[in-house]
Amino acid sequence: MNIKKHIPNIITLLNLFCGCIAIIFVSEDDFEMAFFFVCLGIFLDFFDGFFARLFKVSSPLGLQLDSLADMVTSGVVPGYVMYSLLKMSQNPASTDVIIPYLGFIIALGSCYRLANFNIDTRQTDSFIGLPTPANALFILSLPLVLKYSDSLVVFEILSNQWVLLIITLFSAYIMNAEIPLFSLKIKDFTFKKNTLQIIFLTLSILLLGFFQYLGIPLIIITYVLLSVVNNKFLKK
Template sequence: MDIKKHIPNTITLGNLFCGCIAVTFAFARDFEMAFYFVCLGIFLDFFDGFFARLFKVSSPLGLQLDSLADMVTSGVVPGSVMYFMLKSSSEMPDDSYFPLLGFIVTLGSCYRLANFNIDTRQTDSFIGLPTPANALFILSLPLVKVNFDSLMVLELLTNQWVLLAITLFSAYILNAEIPLFSLKIKKFSFKENALQVVFLAISILLLVIFQYLGLPLVIITYILMSVINNKFLKK
Protein backbone atom coordinates (compact mmCIF):
# COMPACT_ATOMS: atom_id res chain seq x y z
CA MET A 1 0.00 0.00 0.00
CA ASP A 2 1.29 3.43 -0.96
CA ILE A 3 1.07 5.41 2.29
CA LYS A 4 2.07 8.67 0.62
CA LYS A 5 -1.19 8.98 -1.29
CA HIS A 6 -3.15 8.99 1.99
CA ILE A 7 -1.08 11.71 3.70
CA PRO A 8 -2.77 14.77 2.08
CA ASN A 9 -6.30 13.47 2.78
CA THR A 10 -5.32 12.65 6.37
CA ILE A 11 -4.12 16.22 6.82
CA THR A 12 -7.41 17.46 5.35
CA LEU A 13 -9.38 15.32 7.81
CA GLY A 14 -7.25 16.84 10.56
CA ASN A 15 -8.49 20.23 9.39
CA LEU A 16 -12.08 18.97 9.62
CA PHE A 17 -11.47 17.58 13.11
CA CYS A 18 -10.13 20.94 14.26
CA GLY A 19 -13.22 22.60 12.81
CA CYS A 20 -15.51 20.24 14.73
CA ILE A 21 -13.69 21.03 17.97
CA ALA A 22 -13.86 24.76 17.20
CA VAL A 23 -17.65 24.49 16.74
CA THR A 24 -18.01 23.04 20.25
CA PHE A 25 -15.96 25.90 21.71
CA ALA A 26 -17.93 28.47 19.72
CA PHE A 27 -21.23 27.18 21.15
CA ALA A 28 -19.65 27.24 24.61
CA ARG A 29 -18.82 30.89 23.84
CA ASP A 30 -15.13 30.20 24.34
CA PHE A 31 -14.17 32.21 21.27
CA GLU A 32 -10.48 32.22 22.06
CA MET A 33 -10.20 28.42 21.96
CA ALA A 34 -12.43 28.34 18.87
CA PHE A 35 -10.00 30.76 17.24
CA TYR A 36 -6.98 28.63 18.12
CA PHE A 37 -8.50 25.46 16.67
CA VAL A 38 -9.56 27.29 13.50
CA CYS A 39 -5.97 28.51 13.18
CA LEU A 40 -4.72 24.94 13.54
CA GLY A 41 -7.24 23.78 10.95
CA ILE A 42 -6.15 26.51 8.54
CA PHE A 43 -2.52 25.52 9.13
CA LEU A 44 -3.35 21.95 8.09
CA ASP A 45 -5.39 23.22 5.14
CA PHE A 46 -2.35 25.22 4.04
CA PHE A 47 -0.24 22.08 3.65
CA ASP A 48 -2.60 19.37 2.39
CA GLY A 49 -2.46 20.62 -1.19
CA PHE A 50 1.28 21.19 -0.94
CA PHE A 51 1.93 17.56 0.02
CA ALA A 52 -0.53 16.36 -2.63
CA ARG A 53 1.54 18.15 -5.27
CA LEU A 54 4.84 17.12 -3.66
CA PHE A 55 3.90 13.43 -3.70
CA LYS A 56 2.00 13.81 -7.01
CA VAL A 57 -1.15 12.29 -5.53
CA SER A 58 -3.67 15.05 -6.25
CA SER A 59 -7.15 13.66 -6.81
CA PRO A 60 -10.80 14.77 -7.24
CA LEU A 61 -11.52 13.14 -3.86
CA GLY A 62 -8.92 15.34 -2.20
CA LEU A 63 -10.45 18.43 -3.78
CA GLN A 64 -13.91 17.59 -2.46
CA LEU A 65 -12.60 16.66 1.00
CA ASP A 66 -10.76 19.97 1.19
CA SER A 67 -13.91 21.98 0.51
CA LEU A 68 -16.01 19.92 2.93
CA ALA A 69 -13.44 20.38 5.69
CA ASP A 70 -13.23 24.12 4.98
CA MET A 71 -17.03 24.32 5.12
CA VAL A 72 -16.88 23.42 8.80
CA THR A 73 -13.66 25.14 9.86
CA SER A 74 -14.07 28.30 7.78
CA GLY A 75 -17.84 28.33 7.26
CA VAL A 76 -19.82 26.92 10.17
CA VAL A 77 -17.48 28.22 12.89
CA PRO A 78 -17.38 31.90 11.82
CA GLY A 79 -21.13 31.84 11.19
CA SER A 80 -21.66 30.49 14.71
CA VAL A 81 -19.39 33.14 16.20
CA MET A 82 -21.24 35.92 14.38
CA TYR A 83 -24.55 34.45 15.58
CA PHE A 84 -23.43 34.69 19.21
CA MET A 85 -21.98 38.18 18.71
CA LEU A 86 -25.34 39.35 17.37
CA LYS A 87 -27.13 37.53 20.18
CA SER A 88 -25.05 39.36 22.80
CA SER A 89 -25.23 42.74 21.06
CA SER A 90 -26.75 45.70 22.84
CA GLU A 91 -30.55 45.93 23.07
CA MET A 92 -31.03 42.45 21.59
CA PRO A 93 -34.06 40.61 23.08
CA ASP A 94 -33.39 37.02 24.17
CA ASP A 95 -36.16 35.67 21.94
CA SER A 96 -35.10 37.59 18.82
CA TYR A 97 -34.47 35.73 15.54
CA PHE A 98 -32.22 38.55 14.34
CA PRO A 99 -28.95 36.83 15.44
CA LEU A 100 -29.67 33.98 12.99
CA LEU A 101 -28.61 36.40 10.25
CA GLY A 102 -25.06 35.74 11.42
CA PHE A 103 -25.20 32.46 9.51
CA ILE A 104 -25.20 34.49 6.28
CA VAL A 105 -21.43 34.17 6.74
CA THR A 106 -21.84 30.39 6.51
CA LEU A 107 -24.05 30.66 3.42
CA GLY A 108 -21.54 32.94 1.68
CA SER A 109 -18.72 30.54 2.58
CA CYS A 110 -20.65 27.56 1.23
CA TYR A 111 -21.37 29.29 -2.07
CA ARG A 112 -17.73 30.32 -2.45
CA LEU A 113 -16.39 26.83 -1.72
CA ALA A 114 -18.77 25.22 -4.20
CA ASN A 115 -17.95 27.79 -6.85
CA PHE A 116 -14.20 27.43 -6.21
CA ASN A 117 -14.28 23.77 -7.23
CA ILE A 118 -15.72 24.55 -10.67
CA ASP A 119 -14.00 27.89 -11.33
CA THR A 120 -10.97 27.16 -13.52
CA ARG A 121 -9.65 30.70 -12.99
CA GLN A 122 -8.67 29.96 -9.39
CA THR A 123 -5.88 27.44 -9.89
CA ASP A 124 -2.99 29.81 -9.01
CA SER A 125 -4.84 32.67 -7.31
CA PHE A 126 -8.22 33.46 -5.79
CA ILE A 127 -11.26 35.36 -6.97
CA GLY A 128 -12.78 36.83 -3.82
CA LEU A 129 -11.56 36.44 -0.26
CA PRO A 130 -10.63 32.83 0.65
CA THR A 131 -12.81 31.30 3.36
CA PRO A 132 -9.89 30.77 5.81
CA ALA A 133 -8.99 34.47 5.65
CA ASN A 134 -12.61 35.44 6.16
CA ALA A 135 -12.90 33.03 9.10
CA LEU A 136 -9.88 34.62 10.80
CA PHE A 137 -11.40 38.05 10.28
CA ILE A 138 -14.73 37.07 11.86
CA LEU A 139 -13.17 35.12 14.72
CA SER A 140 -10.87 38.01 15.56
CA LEU A 141 -13.80 40.34 16.32
CA PRO A 142 -14.83 38.94 19.74
CA LEU A 143 -11.16 38.78 20.72
CA VAL A 144 -10.67 42.42 19.77
CA LYS A 145 -13.81 43.35 21.71
CA VAL A 146 -12.53 41.68 24.88
CA ASN A 147 -8.83 42.52 24.68
CA PHE A 148 -8.66 45.93 22.99
CA ASP A 149 -9.15 48.78 25.47
CA SER A 150 -11.27 51.18 23.43
CA LEU A 151 -14.81 52.34 24.20
CA MET A 152 -15.42 53.15 20.52
CA VAL A 153 -14.37 49.64 19.41
CA LEU A 154 -16.56 48.11 22.12
CA GLU A 155 -19.58 50.15 21.02
CA LEU A 156 -19.05 49.22 17.37
CA LEU A 157 -18.68 45.50 18.07
CA THR A 158 -21.79 45.41 20.26
CA ASN A 159 -23.97 47.29 17.77
CA GLN A 160 -26.24 44.86 15.91
CA TRP A 161 -26.34 47.00 12.77
CA VAL A 162 -22.55 47.24 12.57
CA LEU A 163 -22.31 43.47 13.05
CA LEU A 164 -24.96 42.90 10.39
CA ALA A 165 -23.04 45.17 8.00
CA ILE A 166 -19.86 43.14 8.67
CA THR A 167 -21.83 39.94 8.06
CA LEU A 168 -23.17 41.14 4.71
CA PHE A 169 -19.78 42.49 3.65
CA SER A 170 -18.23 39.15 4.58
CA ALA A 171 -20.64 37.24 2.33
CA TYR A 172 -20.01 39.75 -0.46
CA ILE A 173 -16.20 39.83 -0.33
CA LEU A 174 -16.08 36.02 -0.30
CA ASN A 175 -17.72 35.95 -3.72
CA ALA A 176 -16.63 39.30 -5.20
CA GLU A 177 -14.89 39.32 -8.58
CA ILE A 178 -11.65 40.60 -7.05
CA PRO A 179 -8.43 38.66 -7.84
CA LEU A 180 -6.39 37.90 -4.69
CA PHE A 181 -3.01 36.18 -4.61
CA SER A 182 -2.80 32.64 -3.27
CA LEU A 183 -1.35 32.11 0.20
CA LYS A 184 -0.33 28.54 -0.52
CA ILE A 185 3.36 27.84 -1.16
CA LYS A 186 3.83 25.49 -4.10
CA LYS A 187 7.63 25.43 -4.13
CA PHE A 188 10.29 26.41 -1.60
CA SER A 189 11.55 29.31 -3.70
CA PHE A 190 11.72 32.93 -2.49
CA LYS A 191 11.51 34.30 -6.02
CA GLU A 192 8.24 32.50 -6.71
CA ASN A 193 6.82 33.33 -3.28
CA ALA A 194 8.14 36.86 -2.71
CA LEU A 195 4.65 38.35 -2.39
CA GLN A 196 3.63 35.74 0.16
CA VAL A 197 6.86 36.23 2.16
CA VAL A 198 6.44 40.03 2.25
CA PHE A 199 2.82 39.61 3.31
CA LEU A 200 3.88 37.19 6.06
CA ALA A 201 6.49 39.67 7.34
CA ILE A 202 3.96 42.52 7.42
CA SER A 203 1.42 40.26 9.12
CA ILE A 204 3.87 39.32 11.88
CA LEU A 205 4.70 43.00 12.41
CA LEU A 206 1.01 43.95 12.67
CA LEU A 207 0.32 41.13 15.13
CA VAL A 208 3.30 42.05 17.31
CA ILE A 209 2.33 45.74 17.43
CA PHE A 210 -1.47 45.51 17.62
CA GLN A 211 -1.95 41.94 18.93
CA TYR A 212 -5.59 40.88 18.46
CA LEU A 213 -6.45 44.09 16.60
CA GLY A 214 -3.73 43.13 14.15
CA LEU A 215 -5.79 40.17 12.94
CA PRO A 216 -8.43 42.13 10.99
CA LEU A 217 -5.68 44.52 9.88
CA VAL A 218 -3.83 41.54 8.37
CA ILE A 219 -6.87 40.59 6.30
CA ILE A 220 -7.34 44.19 5.13
CA THR A 221 -3.63 44.29 4.21
CA TYR A 222 -4.05 41.06 2.22
CA ILE A 223 -6.86 42.58 0.18
CA LEU A 224 -4.96 45.84 -0.40
CA MET A 225 -1.74 44.03 -1.41
CA SER A 226 -3.73 41.93 -3.86
CA VAL A 227 -5.33 45.00 -5.43
CA ILE A 228 -1.91 46.71 -5.73
CA ASN A 229 -0.38 43.52 -7.16
CA ASN A 230 -3.18 43.37 -9.74
CA LYS A 231 -2.37 46.93 -10.83
CA PHE A 232 1.29 46.01 -11.42
CA LEU A 233 0.35 42.84 -13.32
CA LYS A 234 -1.85 44.86 -15.66
CA LYS A 235 1.10 47.15 -16.43
Protein backbone atom coordinates (compact mmCIF):
# COMPACT_ATOMS: atom_id res chain seq x y z
CA MET A 1 0.00 0.00 0.00
CA ASN A 2 1.41 3.36 -1.10
CA ILE A 3 0.69 5.65 1.87
CA LYS A 4 2.20 8.68 0.14
CA LYS A 5 -0.55 8.87 -2.45
CA HIS A 6 -3.20 9.19 0.27
CA ILE A 7 -1.51 11.98 2.25
CA PRO A 8 -2.67 14.88 0.00
CA ASN A 9 -6.26 13.59 0.02
CA ILE A 10 -6.23 13.24 3.82
CA ILE A 11 -5.05 16.85 4.10
CA THR A 12 -7.85 17.90 1.72
CA LEU A 13 -10.42 16.10 3.87
CA LEU A 14 -9.04 17.88 6.94
CA ASN A 15 -9.70 21.14 5.08
CA LEU A 16 -13.30 20.00 4.62
CA PHE A 17 -13.48 19.07 8.31
CA CYS A 18 -12.34 22.60 9.24
CA GLY A 19 -15.09 24.01 7.05
CA CYS A 20 -17.71 21.86 8.79
CA ILE A 21 -16.52 23.04 12.22
CA ALA A 22 -16.56 26.66 10.99
CA ILE A 23 -20.22 26.26 10.01
CA ILE A 24 -21.07 25.22 13.56
CA PHE A 25 -19.29 28.27 14.99
CA VAL A 26 -21.08 30.59 12.55
CA SER A 27 -24.41 29.11 13.69
CA GLU A 28 -23.41 30.08 17.25
CA ASP A 29 -22.35 33.60 16.14
CA ASP A 30 -18.77 32.81 17.14
CA PHE A 31 -17.17 34.47 14.12
CA GLU A 32 -13.66 34.49 15.58
CA MET A 33 -13.50 30.71 15.84
CA ALA A 34 -15.14 30.39 12.43
CA PHE A 35 -12.43 32.67 11.03
CA PHE A 36 -9.73 30.59 12.73
CA PHE A 37 -10.99 27.30 11.27
CA VAL A 38 -11.40 28.77 7.79
CA CYS A 39 -7.81 30.06 7.99
CA LEU A 40 -6.69 26.58 9.08
CA GLY A 41 -8.65 25.04 6.20
CA ILE A 42 -7.03 27.42 3.70
CA PHE A 43 -3.61 26.59 5.17
CA LEU A 44 -4.32 22.87 4.63
CA ASP A 45 -5.65 23.63 1.15
CA PHE A 46 -2.23 25.03 0.24
CA PHE A 47 -0.37 22.00 1.56
CA ASP A 48 -2.48 19.30 -0.09
CA GLY A 49 -1.28 20.53 -3.48
CA PHE A 50 2.25 21.01 -2.15
CA PHE A 51 2.50 17.38 -1.00
CA ALA A 52 0.80 16.09 -4.14
CA ARG A 53 3.54 17.74 -6.21
CA LEU A 54 6.28 16.73 -3.75
CA PHE A 55 5.28 13.05 -3.81
CA LYS A 56 4.29 13.19 -7.50
CA VAL A 57 0.86 11.73 -6.74
CA SER A 58 -1.41 14.37 -8.31
CA SER A 59 -4.62 12.78 -9.55
CA PRO A 60 -8.07 13.68 -10.95
CA LEU A 61 -9.56 12.41 -7.67
CA GLY A 62 -7.42 14.86 -5.69
CA LEU A 63 -8.51 17.72 -7.96
CA GLN A 64 -12.19 16.95 -7.41
CA LEU A 65 -11.76 16.46 -3.65
CA ASP A 66 -9.96 19.80 -3.44
CA SER A 67 -12.83 21.66 -5.10
CA LEU A 68 -15.46 19.90 -2.99
CA ALA A 69 -13.62 20.75 0.22
CA ASP A 70 -13.13 24.36 -0.89
CA MET A 71 -16.83 24.58 -1.69
CA VAL A 72 -17.59 24.11 2.01
CA THR A 73 -14.69 26.00 3.62
CA SER A 74 -14.48 28.86 1.12
CA GLY A 75 -18.00 28.79 -0.30
CA VAL A 76 -20.71 27.72 2.13
CA VAL A 77 -19.06 29.26 5.22
CA PRO A 78 -18.71 32.81 3.80
CA GLY A 79 -22.23 32.54 2.40
CA TYR A 80 -23.51 31.61 5.85
CA VAL A 81 -21.54 34.47 7.43
CA MET A 82 -23.11 36.97 5.02
CA TYR A 83 -26.54 35.48 5.76
CA SER A 84 -25.87 36.10 9.48
CA LEU A 85 -24.65 39.66 8.87
CA LEU A 86 -27.71 40.48 6.76
CA LYS A 87 -29.97 39.02 9.42
CA MET A 88 -28.29 41.06 12.15
CA SER A 89 -28.53 44.23 10.03
CA GLN A 90 -32.31 43.99 9.87
CA ASN A 91 -34.69 45.85 12.12
CA PRO A 92 -36.13 43.37 14.67
CA ALA A 93 -39.61 44.42 13.49
CA SER A 94 -38.77 43.71 9.84
CA THR A 95 -40.98 41.17 8.09
CA ASP A 96 -38.64 40.84 5.09
CA VAL A 97 -37.32 37.32 5.64
CA ILE A 98 -35.92 36.89 2.14
CA ILE A 99 -33.02 39.37 2.16
CA PRO A 100 -30.71 37.45 4.56
CA TYR A 101 -30.86 34.38 2.32
CA LEU A 102 -29.39 36.42 -0.53
CA GLY A 103 -26.07 36.14 1.34
CA PHE A 104 -25.80 32.62 -0.06
CA ILE A 105 -25.25 34.14 -3.50
CA ILE A 106 -21.62 34.05 -2.38
CA ALA A 107 -21.84 30.26 -2.11
CA LEU A 108 -23.34 30.09 -5.61
CA GLY A 109 -20.57 32.29 -7.03
CA SER A 110 -17.96 30.16 -5.28
CA CYS A 111 -19.45 26.96 -6.70
CA TYR A 112 -19.40 28.33 -10.24
CA ARG A 113 -15.81 29.53 -9.87
CA LEU A 114 -14.55 26.21 -8.48
CA ALA A 115 -16.23 24.24 -11.27
CA ASN A 116 -14.84 26.60 -13.90
CA PHE A 117 -11.36 26.56 -12.34
CA ASN A 118 -11.13 22.78 -12.82
CA ILE A 119 -11.57 23.08 -16.58
CA ASP A 120 -9.80 26.41 -17.19
CA THR A 121 -6.27 25.63 -18.42
CA ARG A 122 -5.29 29.32 -18.22
CA GLN A 123 -5.09 29.27 -14.42
CA THR A 124 -2.08 27.05 -13.83
CA ASP A 125 0.43 29.73 -12.74
CA SER A 126 -1.88 32.65 -11.92
CA PHE A 127 -5.56 33.35 -11.38
CA ILE A 128 -8.41 34.81 -13.40
CA GLY A 129 -10.91 36.21 -10.95
CA LEU A 130 -10.49 36.26 -7.18
CA PRO A 131 -9.72 32.79 -5.70
CA THR A 132 -12.39 31.47 -3.31
CA PRO A 133 -10.02 31.31 -0.28
CA ALA A 134 -9.17 35.01 -0.66
CA ASN A 135 -12.85 35.85 -1.00
CA ALA A 136 -13.64 33.75 2.09
CA LEU A 137 -11.06 35.65 4.16
CA PHE A 138 -12.57 38.92 2.97
CA ILE A 139 -16.11 37.96 3.99
CA LEU A 140 -15.17 36.31 7.29
CA SER A 141 -13.18 39.36 8.34
CA LEU A 142 -16.26 41.61 8.14
CA PRO A 143 -17.95 40.55 11.41
CA LEU A 144 -14.57 40.85 13.17
CA VAL A 145 -14.14 44.37 11.80
CA LEU A 146 -17.63 45.16 13.11
CA LYS A 147 -16.75 43.79 16.53
CA TYR A 148 -13.33 45.36 17.02
CA SER A 149 -13.40 48.57 15.01
CA ASP A 150 -13.76 51.80 17.02
CA SER A 151 -14.88 53.71 13.94
CA LEU A 152 -18.57 54.62 13.94
CA VAL A 153 -18.40 55.14 10.17
CA VAL A 154 -17.12 51.58 9.60
CA PHE A 155 -19.82 50.23 11.92
CA GLU A 156 -22.56 52.14 10.10
CA ILE A 157 -21.33 50.96 6.70
CA LEU A 158 -21.04 47.26 7.60
CA SER A 159 -24.37 47.31 9.48
CA ASN A 160 -26.26 48.55 6.43
CA GLN A 161 -28.03 45.70 4.66
CA TRP A 162 -27.83 47.43 1.27
CA VAL A 163 -24.06 47.79 1.59
CA LEU A 164 -23.87 44.11 2.57
CA LEU A 165 -25.96 43.16 -0.47
CA ILE A 166 -23.63 45.16 -2.74
CA ILE A 167 -20.63 43.35 -1.17
CA THR A 168 -22.42 40.04 -1.74
CA LEU A 169 -23.06 40.69 -5.42
CA PHE A 170 -19.58 42.11 -5.98
CA SER A 171 -18.07 39.09 -4.23
CA ALA A 172 -19.85 36.67 -6.56
CA TYR A 173 -18.86 38.80 -9.56
CA ILE A 174 -15.16 39.30 -8.75
CA MET A 175 -14.62 35.55 -8.26
CA ASN A 176 -15.81 34.91 -11.81
CA ALA A 177 -14.66 38.10 -13.56
CA GLU A 178 -12.23 37.86 -16.45
CA ILE A 179 -9.61 39.80 -14.50
CA PRO A 180 -6.09 38.25 -14.42
CA LEU A 181 -4.58 38.40 -10.93
CA PHE A 182 -0.85 38.10 -10.46
CA SER A 183 0.57 34.93 -8.92
CA LEU A 184 1.66 35.06 -5.28
CA LYS A 185 4.23 32.33 -5.86
CA ILE A 186 7.89 33.36 -5.60
CA LYS A 187 9.80 31.17 -8.04
CA ASP A 188 13.25 32.61 -7.34
CA PHE A 189 14.77 35.12 -4.95
CA THR A 190 15.57 37.96 -7.34
CA PHE A 191 13.89 41.30 -6.61
CA LYS A 192 13.39 42.14 -10.29
CA LYS A 193 11.24 39.10 -11.01
CA ASN A 194 9.24 39.40 -7.77
CA THR A 195 8.82 43.17 -7.46
CA LEU A 196 5.02 43.02 -7.46
CA GLN A 197 4.89 40.18 -4.93
CA ILE A 198 7.32 41.97 -2.59
CA ILE A 199 5.37 45.24 -2.83
CA PHE A 200 2.16 43.39 -2.06
CA LEU A 201 3.70 41.51 0.88
CA THR A 202 5.08 44.76 2.32
CA LEU A 203 1.74 46.53 1.98
CA SER A 204 -0.04 43.54 3.55
CA ILE A 205 2.20 43.63 6.62
CA LEU A 206 1.68 47.38 6.99
CA LEU A 207 -2.09 47.11 6.61
CA LEU A 208 -2.31 44.34 9.21
CA GLY A 209 -0.07 46.27 11.56
CA PHE A 210 -2.03 49.50 11.35
CA PHE A 211 -5.60 48.24 10.92
CA GLN A 212 -5.65 44.73 12.47
CA TYR A 213 -8.82 42.92 11.28
CA LEU A 214 -9.76 45.81 8.99
CA GLY A 215 -6.45 45.19 7.25
CA ILE A 216 -7.68 41.82 5.91
CA PRO A 217 -10.36 43.14 3.53
CA LEU A 218 -8.01 46.01 2.63
CA ILE A 219 -5.33 43.47 1.67
CA ILE A 220 -7.76 41.62 -0.64
CA ILE A 221 -8.82 44.92 -2.24
CA THR A 222 -5.15 45.90 -2.65
CA TYR A 223 -4.42 42.57 -4.34
CA VAL A 224 -7.16 43.14 -6.92
CA LEU A 225 -6.19 46.79 -7.53
CA LEU A 226 -2.49 45.97 -7.91
CA SER A 227 -3.42 43.26 -10.42
CA VAL A 228 -5.57 45.66 -12.44
CA VAL A 229 -2.78 48.27 -12.50
CA ASN A 230 -0.24 45.58 -13.43
CA ASN A 231 -2.48 44.41 -16.29
CA LYS A 232 -2.64 47.98 -17.64
CA PHE A 233 1.16 48.25 -17.64
CA LEU A 234 1.55 44.85 -19.34
CA LYS A 235 -0.79 45.93 -22.11
CA LYS A 236 1.29 49.07 -22.67
